[in-house]
Amino acid sequence: MRKFDPWPVFFRREFNRNWPFLVGFVVTGTIIVKFTAGLTEEDAKNSPFVQEHNRK
Known part of the structure; x- marks a missing residue:
């Protein structure tokens, strides 16, 4: 059985926010x-x- 990969769920939720x-x-x-x-x-x-921020 494959392990659950949480990254796609995380990125989808964070992108929506x-x-x-x-x-x-x-x-x-x-x-x-x-x-x-x-x-x-x-x-x-x-x-x-x-001219005011010139530092040459």
Whole structure:
């Protein structure tokens, strides 16, 4: 007789509980990457945030 494998049950239950968090994490990460990939050196020079945190 095969032993009962609890992992599929565990992952299905946890996925059903956590899918909103996972989807939100993916959407937020995509938005952040899209905005930061579009920044140029000129944007960095004109940014008060970058100038304040510049550690060169």
